[in-house]
Amino acid sequence: MYVEGCHDCPVRGKKVGSRGNPKAGLVYVGESPGVEELRDGEPFIGPSGKLLWVSTPGGDSPEILTTNAMCCRIPGKADENPRLKALKHKASITCSGRLLDEIKAHPRRVIVALGNYALWALTGNYNFKISQVRGKIIPSQYATIGIIPVMHPAALLRGTGNLRQFRRDIAYAHHLANGGAPYQPIEPRYEVFGTPQAVAKAVKDLINQPLISCDVETTGFNSRTDKIIDLGLAYNPEFVYLFPAEVIPHLQRLFALSRSRWLYHNGKFDVQFLRKAGLKARVDEDTLLLSYALDEQKGVHDLETIAGDLFDAPDYKHLVRPYLGKGRTYADIPKGVLYKYRLAPDVSYTLQAFRQLREQVRADVHLEKLYTKTLIPASDLLSYVETHGLYVNQDQVNTNQEVFEGRLAELLTQIKAIGGENFNPNSTYDVAELLFDKMRLPRKRGRSTDKKVLAKLPQKPIIKLIQEHRKVAKALSTYVYAIRDASAHDGRVHATYLIHGTRTGRLSSNEPNLQNIPRAKEQRSMFMAPPGKVLMEVDLNQAELRSLAALSNDAFLCSVYNDPAGVSIHDRVAIKFWGANFTPEDKMKAKNVNFGIVYGITSTGLVEQIGGSKQEAQGFIDMWFDNAPEAHTFIKKCRSAPVRGVTLITAFGRKKRHMIVTRENLHELQNEASNFPHQSIASDITLHAAIRVRRRLIKLNAHIVNLIHDSMLIEMPNNPYVIAAVGKTVITEMQQVPRDWGITRVPFKAEAKVGTRWGYLTDDAYKAALRDSHMTA
DNA sequence: TGGTTTAGCCC
DNA sequence: GTACGGGCTAAACCAT
Numbered sequence: 001m002y003v004e005g006c007h008d009c010p011v012r013g014k015k016v017g018s019r020g021n022p023k024a025g026l027v028y029v030g031e032s033p034g035v036e037e038l039r040d041g042e043p044f045i046g047p048s049g050k051l052l053w054v055s056t057p058g059g060d061s062p063e064i065l066t067t068n069a070m071c072c073r074i075p076g077k078a079d080e081n082p083r084l085k086a087l088k089h090k091a092s093i094t095c096s097g098r099l100l101d102e103i104k105a106h107p108r109r110v111i112v113a114l115g116n117y118a119l120w121a122l123t124g125n126y127n128f129k130i131s132q133v134r135g136k137i138i139p140s141q142y143a144t145i146g147i148i149p150v151m152h153p154a155a156l157l158r159g160t161g162n163l164r165q166f167r168r169d170i171a172y173a174h175h176l177a178n179g180g181a182p183y184q185p186i187e188p189r190y191e192v193f194g195t196p197q198a199v200a201k202a203v204k205d206l207i208n209q210p211l212i213s214c215d216v217e218t219t220g221f222n223s224r225t226d227k228i229i230d231l232g233l234a235y236n237p238e239f240v241y242l243f244p245a246e247v248i249p250h251l252q253r254l255f256a257l258s259r260s261r262w263l264y265h266n267g268k269f270d271v272q273f274l275r276k277a278g279l280k281a282r283v284d285e286d287t288l289l290l291s292y293a294l295d296e297q298k299g300v301h302d303l304e305t306i307a308g309d310l311f312d313a314p315d316y317k318h319l320v321r322p323y324l325g326k327g328r329t330y331a332d333i334p335k336g337v338l339y340k341y342r343l344a345p346d347v348s349y350t351l352q353a354f355r356q357l358r359e360q361v362r363a364d365v366h367l368e369k370l371y372t373k374t375l376i377p378a379s380d381l382l383s384y385v386e387t388h389g390l391y392v393n394q395d396q397v398n399t400n401q402e403v404f405e406g407r408l409a410e411l412l413t414q415i416k417a418i419g420g421e422n423f424n425p426n427s428t429y430d431v432a433e434l435l436f437d438k439m440r441l442p443r444k445r446g447r448s449t450d451k452k453v454l455a456k457l458p459q460k461p462i463i464k465l466i467q468e469h470r471k472v473a474k475a476l477s478t479y480v481y482a483i484r485d486a487s488a489h490d491g492r493v494h495a496t497y498l499i500h501g502t503r504t505g506r507l508s509s510n511e512p513n514l515q516n517i518p519r520a521k522e523q524r525s526m527f528m529a530p531p532g533k534v535l536m537e538v539d540l541n542q543a544e545l546r547s548l549a550a551l552s553n554d555a556f557l558c559s560v561y562n563d564p565a566g567v568s569i570h571d572r573v574a575i576k577f578w579g580a581n582f583t584p585e586d587k588m589k590a591k592n593v594n595f596g597i598v599y600g601i602t603s604t605g606l607v608e609q610i611g612g613s614k615q616e617a618q619g620f621i622d623m624w625f626d627n628a629p630e631a632h633t634f635i636k637k638c639r640s641a642p643v644r645g646v647t648l649i650t651a652f653g654r655k656k657r658h659m660i661v662t663r664e665n666l667h668e669l670q671n672e673a674s675n676f677p678h679q680s681i682a683s684d685i686t687l688h689a690a691i692r693v694r695r696r697l698i699k700l701n702a703h704i705v706n707l708i709h710d711s712m713l714i715e716m717p718n719n720p721y722v723i724a725a726v727g728k729t730v731i732t733e734m735q736q737v738p739r740d741w742g743i744t745r746v747p748f749k750a751e752a753k754v755g756t757r758w759g760y761l762t763d764d765a766y767k768a769a770l771r772d773s774h775m776t777a
Numbered sequence: 778t779g780g781t782t783t784a785g786c787c788c
Numbered sequence: 789g790t791a792c793g794g795g796c797t798a799a800a801c802c803a804t
Contacts, residue, residue: 513787
């Protein structure tokens with residue numbers, strides 16, 4: 001094959017042409033051939049091709065014309081290397097004539113552009129980004145229906161993109177090529193109900209509807225300081241009722257009395273604003289949580305993405321964006337624009353998405369259980385935890401600020417005396433230059449200067465200074481300034497807990513993250529109980545190891561946790577390793593192995609913690625598993641799930657699906673899989689316990705103020721009766737939840753600590769309260 | 778201004 | 789040569 005464009009082409013290598021029916025109505029256009037394609041002279045027969053064909057309805061078919069934007073191979077590193085990138089760009093331009101000639105030779109219905117280069121060559125528009133336009137019909141002179149941009153399968157194999165979306169996009173192209181109608185969102189009509197009389201009329205329409213979709217637009221993300229601008233409701237996606245903020249009080253009756261099921265997209269956010277405005281809002285259905293139940297990957301659950309995927313809803317962001325920018329809020333958007341392009345579509349799209357997603361969840365018994373029994377109740381729990389917030393000890397924050405700022409200034413002076421006036425210890429570039437170029441210290445792992453590397457370098461004064469500087473700088477920026485600023489409004493921090501933040505079912509926390517506060521007493525004590533109250537922390541004891549024991553039914557682990565004498569697992573393992581006369585150091589090592597096991601630790605990782613040789617560490621790991629063979633088998637079975645194409649499912653209905661397995665990511669997927677079940681179960685036990693106890697605690701004026709994977713923090717009056725009642729309630733439920741969910745082979749154990757400052761909670765204080773209340777533990 | 782990399786904190 | 793699961797934030801750096 002030789003065409004005129006090849007004269008100007010900078011590559012001029014061996015060429016790979018097209019395959020399939022030259023007259024096909026459906027064309028796949030890829031980027032450039034890979035190694036396998038070059039060898040066999042056909043496009044899409046390597047790993048990318050395999051993924052493409054398994055994602056194609058009906059599989060590999062000669063009725064599809066398959067070709068590439070470039071017919072020569074461009075080395076895979078081209079996107080990182082500027083010289084190669086320029087070459088690739090030039091090649092794609094010179095080759096586009098050949099591509100378009102081939103396409104134009106016969107009438108086409110649909111062209112699938114796989115990746116940016118295919119899209120650019122087909123449209124001539126280099127501003128397109130595949131990640132932004134994928135799955136949308138782009139009109140084209142070359143195809144009657146148009147171009148459907150889709151992520152390149154190679155990108156998915158590298159770990160970017162989302163397989164569900166990829167499959168849906170390909171299926172959509174086939175649907176269109178086979179004469180199917182384009183997905184068409186319903187664009188709702190809307191009306192503003194701005195007077196009490198108008199509201200009364202709207203309420204009459206709405207109050208007996210079985211399902212109402214609700215959304216609010218606000219001036220910001222903080223329900224304490226920001227305000228609702230407008231509220232939208234709909235029971236039919238064709239029509240949205242809009243209510244300006246000033247008439248919202250007139251909706252009280254609707255929210256309080258309606259028997260409707262209330263639908264939101266991330267209702268945890270909306271209901272906090274609505275409750276502040278005096279409405280009895282509740283979340284019965286939630287499209288964000290439905291989407292997460294169906295796909296535990298992150299980054300695909302915002303309403304724009306869902307509506308775009310399900311019915312090709314237009315992206316109106318660009319129409320709203322010009323009115324935003326620094327210092328401006330949604331209140332600065334003209335009402336007409338806000339209603340037409342934001343509020344009305346959001347309310348209607350939520351309803352439209354719900355119809356599809358709810359059915360998909362209902363069709364799967366595990367997901368139905370997860371959604372109704374865990375995700376929706378968690379939304380209710382967390383909207384309350386977020387609103388209540390965690391009290392901040394401003395004195396401790398101020399003290400920490402003074403101490404850390406003072407120390408940081410000292411350190412900086414000393415560091416600059418060695419590194420020079422312009423030396424910035426926060427800059428990894430500066431640190432690497434000083435250590436490896438000027439001081440000629442030995443390099444490890446490239447030019448990394450992280451904690452472990454510094455610890456292994458010869459202990460020069462500058463290294464000690466940099467180590468301490470990093471610690472103090474972190475303490476100051478992340479854990480003093482952020483907490484100080486976040487609590488400036490009402491003396492509390494109100495973190496946001498994401499239900500969909502992890503692939504295991506753990507919660508995540510942000511702004512601020514209350515799940516990674518340093519354990520140092522003076523830092524944890526930035527959080528405390530307000531005057532007259534105390535904090536209680538209730539922890540699950542070794543939750544993940546107990547989960548592993550229960551799931552694997554391992555004889556050794558089960559005997560440890562069912563042991564009436566209560567000899568700890570660390571002691572039991574130490575005895576197995578060293579006999580009855582083990583030393584305290586031995587016990588420490590045993591503890592590290594025990595905790596490492598649940599994370600799938602390797603000998604290298606274990607050496608980092610306990611020292612010694614790699615062989616010795618491997619010996620401990622082997623011995624541990626020899627001693628717990630059923631646990632070993634269970635973990636191995638989980639590890640092999642990605643290769644076997646098996647989806648892991650927990651008792652709570654959490655799933656770990658294995659979408660794309662490649663040689664590169666296999667190891668990572670196996671590690672995730674082996675960790676998933678016990679991590680997931682441990683956090684669900686905590687979450688369910690919190691859901692169960694919340695209302696009972698409120699009657700005692702006790703409030704959950706933080707949740708950290710296997711523990712919860714509770715604020716309550718400093719009264720022994722209350723403390724004892726709360727402790728008993730929470731401990732009982734944390735221990736009962738696993739039994740109720742069929743996790744019965746080992747008991748779970750919860751423990752309570754009490755005090756005024758988070759850094760100084762003790763079990764003695766809890767026991768004292770039990771004594772004082774004349775109750776027994 | 779926004780995205781990526783490197784670092785450090787937690788369970 | 790191979791690092792151990794799940795997260796979030798800040799600062800520097802680099803591209804646009």
